[in-house]
Amino acid sequence: MGRAPLWTAIRDRLTDEIAAGHYLPGDRLPTEAQLSTRFGVNRHTVRRALSALSTSGTVHSRRGSGVFVAHRPTDYPLGKRVRFHQNLSASGHMPGKTVLHLAERPADQREASALGLRSDAMVAVYEGLSFSDGQPIALFRSVFCLTRFPRILDELRKNPSVTAAFKAHGLNDYTRASTRITAKLATTTQANHLQIQPGAPIMRAVSINVDSNKAPVEYGRTWFAGDRATLLVQEDG
Known part of the structure; x- marks a missing residue:
């Protein structure tokens, strides 16, 4: 090379x-x-x-x-308890979020496996764009089991917070069980949303969040703009 x-x-x-x-x-x-x-x-x-x-x-x-x-890259902690607004606010940044897509559909093979569902199970899909100080830093896609969270899309339409949507279903706490980070190059669509050039470096984080019984509740994929976010892996107590 x-x-x-x-x-x-x-x-x-x-x-x-x-x-x-x-x-x-x-x-x-x-x-x-x-x-x-x-x-x-x-x-x-x-x-x-x-x-x-x-x-x-x-x-x-x-x-x-x-x-x-113009902008200082955002430190984004990846710890056991991951809360977007809380993390950015604690780092001195102003968080923001835009909903891009909310839908119900059958789970694909990876989603079903990650969430422990049958291959024909229906899931709720939440896609959005995260901001720090008014600048886009990440695209995300979160997938949830519709059987367990039947009203989650309605909750997200009212408030884009996943934590609030979980609480509306009686889930008051959840933690990150795993995160896998891979370097990628931005597609044209990703670059358009993140306001970067196609082919620019991005970081993809694939994660699974679980409840207190270790049951999966969220399968997430997030694409961070490489020059705007520093991912910090933290050990939570």
């Missing part, structure tokens, strides 16, 4: 530094000349790295003024 282009290393280094708070939203980055000297490359290489950061929404340029940080 060939070496990665130099500009990707510069993009990743600047992304890490912005995530660490070395540059805050509104701060101006060093000039192209300064970055060229720092990384030992020509301006074209630096310009390509900055262009990639601009495409991802991490920075924006002002003609005659320079390149400024």
Whole structure:
């Protein structure tokens, strides 16, 4: 396998530094000349790295003024108790969520297996877009057993919170049993929703949430914009 282009290393280094708070939203980055000297490359290489950061929404340029940080990548904890709004609020970010699709349909093979259902079981599907500080950071699809949660789609139409929908069915607590993270490239549809370029790096997290009896209650697939979210695996007590 060939070496990665130099500009990707510069993009990743600047992304890490912005995530660490070395540059805050509104701060101006060093000039192209300064970055060229720092990384030992020509301006074209630096310009390509900055262009990639601009495409991802991490920075924006002002003609005659320079390149400024627009958004700090969001730390997103993946722990035993995962609550989207609570996690982002605790990290100092403003959470948001848009419902894209709510539907009933037969479970596919993976969904049925994950939820412990018969292959012909009906499930509720919830697809949406998650935001941090007004910027899209993740697409998600959650699948639930309709027999156990018969009113879940109605609850989600009133309030997009899965936690609230579970509580309406008498489930007051649930935990994450497993998470599998895989690097992917954004499809055209995913890129359109996340406002990134098709083929840009994204991270897919596949998870199963369970109740206190270890019975599966949610099978989820989430696609995070690679430059906007840092996934933190936490050990919960």
